[in-house]
């Protein structure tokens with residue numbers, strides 16, 4: 001127990017963390033160019049926020065939240081996603097009072113009590129963006145384009161962008177009623193959770209992963225059939241913007257997403273190779289009623305989030321090399337007590353001059369130190385013995401050629417800098 005991490009969590013070791021840092025840098029560069037600024041919100045929020053936004057009849061809220069009571073008897077939840085917290089922060093900090101739109105991005109851990117498997121974890125990381133204050137379909141297209149551009153920059157292939165329109169407060173009530181009627185005739189095929197959803201929110205049944213519910217939903221009335229003229233127009237606009245950018249997409253009329261806050265546009269980017277439930281690498285959509293639902297300004301919003309673990313797994317699967325192992329440039333091997341002290345000070349000097357330097361801390365033999373230097377793949381090994389200290393000189397060995405020359409200690413930094 002003491003040496004086992006909680007199920008569904010990961011340790012990222014140094015060589016993996018360098019890949020994460022690379023991805024994070026790509027995110028920062030892309031967002032800077034597209035005008036998105038970073039926001040950092042708490043890892044936990046009041047449970048009520050997720051009930052109101054993500055929705056009480058969603059899998060996330062019904063089954064997957066890490067909720068707890070704090071010592072002051074407040075109901076708290078580790079964030080299962082980033083949109084709710086960003087909306088809360090936008091309202092609480094009155095960012096709506098600034099000139100719009102507001103374009104934000106975030107990266108960080110999210111928590112869902114999910115069934116752990118490859119690509120599905122209980123603590124996972126998302127890079128997400130949220131835009132507030134724009135109703136126009138051009139921003140829907142921009143959000144999708146940012147995600148696809150990000151994937152393209154990293155060299156990913158075999159991804160499909162699926163889009164749909166899920167209706168709005170005008171057309172949804174009639175659609176919900178049509179679904180209620182349709183599923184009432186299929187009650188026997190619905191799982192207990194969906195039977196509960198039938199009265200409260202039948203749209204959710206379309207997103208159930210249960211095989212029998214999926215079959216029952218096959219001929220259910222779709223959101224596009226029920227869409228009002230405004231929703232249809234918006235969808236047509238979105239498609240024409242995507243066409244204009246040569247972004248290929250599939251219209252998937254079954255796509256309703258697992259969160260309740262969506263209106264109009266909903267989309268996902270899926271990996272073609274994996275046919276399982278973990279194939280969504282990115283999901284997003286518009287949420288025009290969410291801010292008002294949270295008790296704030298009546299302002300439209302849209303966003304998306306990319307699962308970073310799934311992204312890294314896909315990069316690996318597609319053999320896209322993100323090999324960022326870093327090796328020291330210089331190793332200082334020393335022989336004897338005085339030389340060891342000198343090597344320590346010399347290493348500090350070289351590091352201060354910007355040269356990545358390693359030394360021996362373990363009093364190993366010269367042979368063992370040379371072997372260590374080899375393993376670390378350094379370019380140069382500096383060798384200091386008692387005699388060298390007296391003469392204020394060191395031996396510098398270029399590892400690729402095994403050539404060794406004598407350099408004065410005072411000249412060493414200059415010598416190495418010229419050759420590294």
Ligand code: HAM
Pocket residue numbers: 080081082083112114119120121122124125126128129130258259280281282283284285286302303304305306307308309310
């Ligand atoms: P979501 O589809 O629930 O959307 O999650 C977005 C992405 O997070 C998924 O496509 C997937 O890559 C990753 N993900 C989700 N659950 C897990 C898990 N258990 N393990 C690993 N990766 C996972 C949202 O979260 C929305 N907040 C997106 C959004 C932003 N919509 C509007 N703005």
